[in-house]
Amino acid sequence: xxxxxxxxxASYLGFFIAPAAAPARVALAFLxxxxxxxxxxxxxxSLPPLPQNNYRIWMFDFLIGTICxxxxxxxxxxxxxxxxxxxQAEAAKKANATGTSTEGSKLEQISLHSRYWxxxxxxxxxxxxxxxxxxxxxxxxxxxxxxxxxxxxxIQGAYETTTCSLEDACPVGFDxxxxxxx
Numbered sequence: 001x002x003x004x005x006x007x008x009x010a011s012y013l014g015f016f017i018a019p020a021a022a023p024a025r026v027a028l029a030f031l032x033x034x035x036x037x038x039x040x041x042x043x044x045x046s047l048p049p050l051p052q053n054n055y056r057i058w059m060f061d062f063l064i065g066t067i068c069x070x071x072x073x074x075x076x077x078x079x080x081x082x083x084x085x086x087x088q089a090e091a092a093k094k095a096n097a098t099g100t101s102t103e104g105s106k107l108e109q110i111s112l113h114s115r116y117w118x119x120x121x122x123x124x125x126x127x128x129x130x131x132x133x134x135x136x137x138x139x140x141x142x143x144x145x146x147x148x149x150x151x152x153x154x155i156q157g158a159y160e161t162t163t164c165s166l167e168d169a170c171p172v173g174f175d176x177x178x179x180x181x182x
Contacts, residue, residue, distance in 0.1 A: 083130025
């Protein structure tokens with residue numbers, strides 16, 4: 001569990017890397033995602049065989065939540081990258097609008113009256129706003145993960161601890177954890 005939290009913090013640090021450093025941000029987020037996924041698989045491999053009737057394991061649920069947060073960091077960078085590209089396209093469009101060609105601007109005005117081009121222009125302006133998503137996620141990501149961790153700690157009591165019936169399959173001192181069905 002500690003490894004997963006440290007990897008999530010490493011993934012969080014990617015929000016402080018400049019969006020122009022795409023290889024660094026993508027590699028950091030992707031490698032953290034893969035390492036937590038590998039951690040989940042090693043936890044599942046160390047468990048004894050469990051019956052198939054609705055057993056939930058707290059550590060499994062916690063690691064799945066952590067994997068989702070790591071994936072969110074990767075998806076956030078994709079949105080920031082798309083926002084930066086849209087902002088650059090918007091800036092280029094404004095630079096072309098100040099040019100001296102009146103014939104080209106008349107054609108642009110005529111074509112902007114169609115619904116498709118209006119919708120496309122709105123979407124591009126909205127996507128350009130995603131370029132500043134890093135500032136929001138620097139605070140929101142930590143707050144959301146803290147809420148997730150607090151909720152997981154609070155519901156840990158809802159998971160029932162039972163000793164394994166297969167003593168040979170369980171490591172020494174290992175308890176199987178199952179979610180009680182109410």
